[in-house]
Amino acid sequence: MSARSHSEGSYDVAIVGAGDVGSAIARELARFELRVALIEAGADVGAGTSKANTAILHTGFDAKPGSLEARLVARGHDLLLAYADEVGVPLERTGALLVAWDAEQHGRFAAIRENAERCGYGRVREVGAGELYEREPRLGPGAVGALEVPDEHIVCPFTPPLAFATQAVLAGVDLRRSEPVVALERRDDRGWLVETPRGTLTARWIVNAAGLRSDEVHRMAGNEGFTVTPRRGELIVFDKLSRPLVNHVLLPVPTETTKGVLVAPTVFGNVMLGPTAADVESKDDTSSTAEGLAYLRRLGDRLVPDLAAHEITAVYVGLRAATEHSDYQIGADGGDRYAWAGGIRSTGLTSSMAIAEHLRDELDRAGLKLEEADESLPAIRMPNIGEAAPRPYARPDLVAADPEYGRVVCFCERVTRGEIRDAAASAIPPTDLDGLRRRTRALMGRCQGFFCGAHVPALLAELSGRDVAEIMERPG
Amino acid sequence: MNEASAVAGETADVAVVGAGPAGLAAAVQLRRAGAGRVVVLDREAEPGGIPRHAKHQGFGIRDLHRVMSGPRYAARIAEAAIDAGAELRTEAQVTGWAGGALEVTAPRGRSRLDARAVVLATGCRERPRPARLVPGSRPQGVMTTSMLQQLVYLRGESPGRRAVVVGAEHVSFSALLTLSHGGARAAAMTTEHPRHQTLAAFRAGAAMRFRTPLHTRTAVSAIRGRRRVEAVELTDLDTGVRREVECDLVVFTADWIPDHELAVLAGIELDPLTRGPAVDPGLRTSRAGVFAAGNVLHGAETADVAALDGRHVAAAVVGHLEGGEWPAARVPVHCERPLGWIAPNAITGGDHAPPRGRFLLRSTERLARPRVEVVQAGRRLWAGRLRGLGPGHSARLPHDWAAGVDAGGGPVTIRLPFVR
Numbered sequence: 001m002s003a004r005s006h007s008e009g010s011y012d013v014a015i016v017g018a019g020d021v022g023s024a025i026a027r028e029l030a031r032f033e034l035r036v037a038l039i040e041a042g043a044d045v046g047a048g049t050s051k052a053n054t055a056i057l058h059t060g061f062d063a064k065p066g067s068l069e070a071r072l073v074a075r076g077h078d079l080l081l082a083y084a085d086e087v088g089v090p091l092e093r094t095g096a097l098l099v100a101w102d103a104e105q106h107g108r109f110a111a112i113r114e115n116a117e118r119c120g121y122g123r124v125r126e127v128g129a130g131e132l133y134e135r136e137p138r139l140g141p142g143a144v145g146a147l148e149v150p151d152e153h154i155v156c157p158f159t160p161p162l163a164f165a166t167q168a169v170l171a172g173v174d175l176r177r178s179e180p181v182v183a184l185e186r187r188d189d190r191g192w193l194v195e196t197p198r199g200t201l202t203a204r205w206i207v208n209a210a211g212l213r214s215d216e217v218h219r220m221a222g223n224e225g226f227t228v229t230p231r232r233g234e235l236i237v238f239d240k241l242s243r244p245l246v247n248h249v250l251l252p253v254p255t256e257t258t259k260g261v262l263v264a265p266t267v268f269g270n271v272m273l274g275p276t277a278a279d280v281e282s283k284d285d286t287s288s289t290a291e292g293l294a295y296l297r298r299l300g301d302r303l304v305p306d307l308a309a310h311e312i313t314a315v316y317v318g319l320r321a322a323t324e325h326s327d328y329q330i331g332a333d334g335g336d337r338y339a340w341a342g343g344i345r346s347t348g349l350t351s352s353m354a355i356a357e358h359l360r361d362e363l364d365r366a367g368l369k370l371e372e373a374d375e376s377l378p379a380i381r382m383p384n385i386g387e388a389a390p391r392p393y394a395r396p397d398l399v400a401a402d403p404e405y406g407r408v409v410c411f412c413e414r415v416t417r418g419e420i421r422d423a424a425a426s427a428i429p430p431t432d433l434d435g436l437r438r439r440t441r442a443l444m445g446r447c448q449g450f451f452c453g454a455h456v457p458a459l460l461a462e463l464s465g466r467d468v469a470e471i472m473e474r475p476g
Numbered sequence: 477m478n479e480a481s482a483v484a485g486e487t488a489d490v491a492v493v494g495a496g497p498a499g500l501a502a503a504v505q506l507r508r509a510g511a512g513r514v515v516v517l518d519r520e521a522e523p524g525g526i527p528r529h530a531k532h533q534g535f536g537i538r539d540l541h542r543v544m545s546g547p548r549y550a551a552r553i554a555e556a557a558i559d560a561g562a563e564l565r566t567e568a569q570v571t572g573w574a575g576g577a578l579e580v581t582a583p584r585g586r587s588r589l590d591a592r593a594v595v596l597a598t599g600c601r602e603r604p605r606p607a608r609l610v611p612g613s614r615p616q617g618v619m620t621t622s623m624l625q626q627l628v629y630l631r632g633e634s635p636g637r638r639a640v641v642v643g644a645e646h647v648s649f650s651a652l653l654t655l656s657h658g659g660a661r662a663a664a665m666t667t668e669h670p671r672h673q674t675l676a677a678f679r680a681g682a683a684m685r686f687r688t689p690l691h692t693r694t695a696v697s698a699i700r701g702r703r704r705v706e707a708v709e710l711t712d713l714d715t716g717v718r719r720e721v722e723c724d725l726v727v728f729t730a731d732w733i734p735d736h737e738l739a740v741l742a743g744i745e746l747d748p749l750t751r752g753p754a755v756d757p758g759l760r761t762s763r764a765g766v767f768a769a770g771n772v773l774h775g776a777e778t779a780d781v782a783a784l785d786g787r788h789v790a791a792a793v794v795g796h797l798e799g800g801e802w803p804a805a806r807v808p809v810h811c812e813r814p815l816g817w818i819a820p821n822a823i824t825g826g827d828h829a830p831p832r833g834r835f836l837l838r839s840t841e842r843l844a845r846p847r848v849e850v851v852q853a854g855r856r857l858w859a860g861r862l863r864g865l866g867p868g869h870s871a872r873l874p875h876d877w878a879a880g881v882d883a884g885g886g887p888v889t890i891r892l893p894f895v896r
Contacts, residue, residue: 237606241740288611290697297609309748311733314606317614393571394579396483396586403583408569411519414581433616448604449619451520454626454633468633473616473704475637475724 011037011174013368014194014203016181016217018042019050020352021341022209023164028356029363030171033371037201038165038173039194041180041213044435045428046161049211050349051438052235052286052318054275055157055266057081057091058350061149062254065118067327068358073347074120076354077151080160083353087167089159090267090386096152096249097132099143099303105253106144112253113147123150138245140302152249156267156386158438160349163382166427170378175428181210184220191337205337205368207359212283212321214329214342221338226329228342230283230319233275234292236300239446242271242310250303259346261296263303267386268413268441270313273300275346279322286317313446320345330359334366383419385441392416409459410452412445417459424463433471436460483579484587490793491578491591492516492562493570493738496525497779498770499597500553501539501786502793503562509794514562515589517580519569523557524550525599527779529625531657532650538780539787547629549779573742576765593765593793596738596753597786600771602647603731605699612699615706621651621729628658636725640708641665641688642696643729644672645868647776649682651727662688664721666710668695671842673730673868699726730868732775742766749810749817750774756806756822757830757878758792759785764802767793774819774836777870781832788831805883807852809835812891815848816840816867823881823888834872837890842866850877852888857881859893 013029015022018040026038042048057080060073084091100106109126116124127146133139169175179196184206186192191204210217215228243265252260258277266272276292293315300307323329323343328351332339339362341355348355364370384391392398392405393414399406404418423430423439430436433456437444442456449456461468489512492499500523503516522528527535530546537543544552558564568582577590602620617636619627627633635658641651644667655662665688672679672690682688691710697718698709707720734752745762747754752773753761759769769789770782796802803824811818816838820830837848843866849859850873858877865871873890881888 241737284702285613287613287698287700290611293609293611311603312607312609315609315611315614393569393581394586399581399583399586406581406583406585407567408519408571408581411569414569414571416581446604446607447601447620448606449623450601450604451622453619453623454631458631468631472633474634475704 009199009201011035011201011203013037013205013207014039014192014201015207015209017208017210017214018045018161018165018175018177019048019209019211020046020161020349021211021344021355023161023168024352024356025207025209025341025359026168026173027164027377028360030168030173031373031377033373036168036173037203038168038175039179039181039196040175040177043178043431045165045175045177046158046438047434049319049321050161051157052233052316053157053346053349054235054262054264054272055155055349056249056264057153057155058347059121059149059151060119061116061121061124061152062112062259063119064326065115068330069328069347069351070119072328072351072354072358075357076351079353080155080350084155087163087380088382088384089163090156090384090388091153092265092267092386092388093153094248094265096149096251097127097136098147098149098251098253099132099139100145100253101142102144108253109147124148125150136247136250138304138306139250140305154249154264154267155349157349159382159385160352162428162439163380164352166382167377167380169427170380177431181217181220184217186222186336205339205363208338208340208342211344212319214321214340215323218340218342221336223338226323226325226343228283228321228323229279231322232278232280233318233320234288234296235272235274235316235318236293236296236312237266237314237316238271238273238307239311239313240269242307243269245304245306246271261299263300267388268444269387271307273307275318280319283319286319288315288317311446314444328355330355330362332359332362332366339363339366383422383439392419410442410445410456412447413441415440415442420456420459421463424460429464430460433457433460484585485577486587486589488513488515488589488591489797490514490593490595491589492595492597493578494518494525494597494599495523495554495564495566496597496599496770497527497553497783498599498786499595500557501783502595502597502769502789503557504560505787505790506793507560507562509790511790511794511797515591516557516562516564517568517570517589518566521567523554523564523566526622529622529629530650531625531629532653535779539783553783570738593767593796595789595793596766596768596772597770598735598738598772600732600734600776602729603733605728607733608728608731610696610699613701615699615701615704617701617705617724618699618726618728621647621654621727624651624727625654628654634659636660638663638723639725639727640696640721640723641727641729643667643731644669644674644690645730646674646678648729649674649678651729652682652686652688655727656686660725662686663723664689664691664710666691666694666696668693668713669842669867673866696726732771734772734774736772739768739772747817747819747821750819750821752819754808754822755820756803756824756826757820757828757875758826759789759820759831760792760803760824760826762806765796774817775838777836785831792826807881807883807885807888809888809890811837812889814840814843815890815892818873818890823878825883828875828878830875833875835875836870837862837865837873838867838870839865840867846892848873848890849893850888850890852881853885857888
């Protein structure tokens, strides 16, 4: 992989956190003559707050005008849209319909449109009840109208950080997984000592992209200024057979406190309902609750009543990295050689590439020497795990060229042995079953392992030279 | 490249989807009845279906009139299909329909199989934890009986040390046996019902052999643990009292759902109660040329019952191949609570005798020798007393009333008579 080996442990920049934001920053900095480490506490890229979001490509129409978030979401939307095309991030241009269920909600349309325009988004259009039901015939009764947001799309939540990190790694960035940063020490001339359970490395600059723990890393670096209060969001994913019920992202009219619960198709061909919003204490507690799930079911019954007849395939819980501030917290301090991107909430997937650009400029201004590398970023093509284009099992050309793409091992999601082999041999191979799920969709389907739950872990073990007991986390 | 042009196509007289007991028995009978080219497709690497990894005894009783283990039975029925001249294709997944043809992915290529008749024999599966909306964390060590059996019997793996088994039907007791073979202890067995749903002898045997306490009227209200299961929270449904049971394994058993994807993709009508394709006594679905047999029709019956379904469907398939008309009018048959489902569940102008000469009836709660009536438009077609039934086991309902159904008379209802 990289010619610059781990053992040296001496970097120009150490990025703490390999979620959407950290990985995008790593990719951006990989364009320059810099020795970069991407340090992740978890077992994988995108395995923290990034893995459980609503998978919407936001336009920023509902952001706060003039805020950094508004600007970066708008810019990030266009960047990610182009990037999806370039590297093969699954994305479907569904558009969104923001549905009003009573006169009071309908009365807020003018303000929402005005807000969108002040955010620089001028394509919001009002849709009458007739057109709404024509476009969403399975919507529950009682909707009075909608605002169409034609550029609000659905995107794969898993592929973007993997693509960013893959490009970064191929360009020479050192990805260090399962290395939680436990201490940062500023040493005047030489920069920072970064301590992890695996040892100490040095970096001239630190970039904090630690998501839920960005406040803790901020304090480790000697700063105050924001505190992350995790906000739990529970999501229900319905069986693929429900996919024809929903055509667009169906947004609620937001209230002062929350964006509310939406219904949307997913790029994997399911229908998603959520998220709930509850502030919680623990940054590790991704438990679902009986109350949250019951609340979602009741709401789902109203929004799209036919969903109730469908099986539930999965329940996810995400923790958003909310802070006491309404805007993103991003900056760079040249004196300390420290930069941060914290408080990146649910819009982070959309804005990640714009955050990376913005932070690059902040670093430049703060004195990080950015000298363009001789080689541009390596071109990559991510495996297609979305339904918008034919997956390997459905491609006669691929199956003919390599029978392993004809060997379906996860039946519900139609994942082939060839894809699992490819994941195991990729630049950033999965280290556990969740990692395999995010790369291939294996085990994510309706049977949840009834058919392949014993086979797939054995296959991953075989292909990655590891022990099944370890992969299944079996107590020794 | 045009994708469609690259897809190899072939034809058959009958395509059977699923090489489990129902599909293989159908293939044997179809070949014997002279159905011509019969191709059986299965996505697994080995034929045989669920019995491949159900290592306990008791297979083959009703269909083969002998007793054998699941794996032996699986091998035997696959051999029988091959001997009868059926073409058996494994690692061949039917992924959808192209018009009337099946789209197939297999190592030897992506292809289309255009058959004059299709028998769906895709079986059923246990609802996994998310489908049951059990809250809590999402650690490893949560599985269904099928996955447990595959780990222990096909992979020789230890599944864990201390398990909680959710459910108390036949399959749940088979999970107990599998756990003991895998070196795990079952700390508790739970059911939301007031009693177990299996044969008294199984229950008594399990109580003596495994000493596993059965908690009735008890729900699993949460799962705890970070990377691996550490405990479950049980709630007494009558008192609301909660308690934690430490375990590293949770096995969700029974609560079956037919694997009905191909039926839905074909636009075939599902029965709202079974969630399987609605079929008439000849096992015809709502789509001409498509039949369904075995546990894709309803929650699990034993393998031999599924096999007898397969044997039964051949007659109607052959009738169709010989140019018999597809019955147009279908009268749905529903049941009222506390009855749970009935199968077959449509009456057509075709034959009236269902597999084994009986309709299968289940209830949502245990009923001991209930009196049942069959009614159409206020007219009673049949009334009588049945043997006991429950959510986990069926009663047989005779079929002689089916001939009296009025094709234009609206839905038929099976219910308990109103008692004054």
